[in-house]
Amino acid sequence: MNVLQAIRERRAINVFDPERTIPADDIKKIIEVANLAPSSFNLQPWEVVVVDEPERKKVLRKCAFNQPKVEEASAVLIMIANPNGVEENIDDHLKSWVELGYIKPEEVQKMREAPFGMYGEKDSQARKFFAVKNTAFFAMNFMIAARGFGFETHPMDGFKEADVKKEFGIPDDRIIPLLVAVGFMKPGLELLPRAFRRKIDAFTKFNNY
Numbered sequence: 001m002n003v004l005q006a007i008r009e010r011r012a013i014n015v016f017d018p019e020r021t022i023p024a025d026d027i028k029k030i031i032e033v034a035n036l037a038p039s040s041f042n043l044q045p046w047e048v049v050v051v052d053e054p055e056r057k058k059v060l061r062k063c064a065f066n067q068p069k070v071e072e073a074s075a076v077l078i079m080i081a082n083p084n085g086v087e088e089n090i091d092d093h094l095k096s097w098v099e100l101g102y103i104k105p106e107e108v109q110k111m112r113e114a115p116f117g118m119y120g121e122k123d124s125q126a127r128k129f130f131a132v133k134n135t136a137f138f139a140m141n142f143m144i145a146a147r148g149f150g151f152e153t154h155p156m157d158g159f160k161e162a163d164v165k166k167e168f169g170i171p172d173d174r175i176i177p178l179l180v181a182v183g184f185m186k187p188g189l190e191l192l193p194r195a196f197r198r199k200i201d202a203f204t205k206f207n208n209y
Helices: 003-009 022-036 054-063 085-100 105-119 125-148 161-168
Strands: 046-051 073-081 153-156 176-184
Touching: 003 085, 003 125, 022 046, 022 125, 046 054, 046 125, 054 073, 073 125, 085 105, 085 125, 105 125, 125 153, 125 176, 161 176
Parallel strands: none
Antiparallel strands: 046 073, 073 176, 153 176
16 A cells, blocks of 8 residues: 555544454554654654553543543554653764764764754753654654554544553653554444545645745
């Protein structure tokens, strides 16, 4: 399946087939593709908890307003934005740049200072935006990649973040922008036509607002 087909075919599936499961190795393959998502300064400030055990999905369902798809899906990914991604990932990133010839060793310190100047301290609003924005890129890549592998997904905004953090041991300084359910559509389910999409002329302008 090519990427345009995957984008056009991706739908938010509400009813999954609880009898079919995706092997953990296949989930990892989708994540590997999703991990190619772009990120600011290539800092990749995302983390993931894959919830695929039945008992753990029951727990997550309670955190997500008892939505059945949490249990019916093969797995649900907790997408985690890490504002500390600057500190934690910058040195590996710069080492790679030197090794690949993007920058010279003497340029490392200057390049190291750049994201700190742009995103400020760990608890700043800019840091939180940085982490959430880039994690959203990763999550969207995951959904497109999953469709490319023949699976269905549903991005979920309906959950209590504090409860998810507590039940799954996620640090308080992390942010959970969304959950993504992944699995197989329930047999016999017929999707309605894709719902309303605004015409591009309604929101697209060139050169000035």
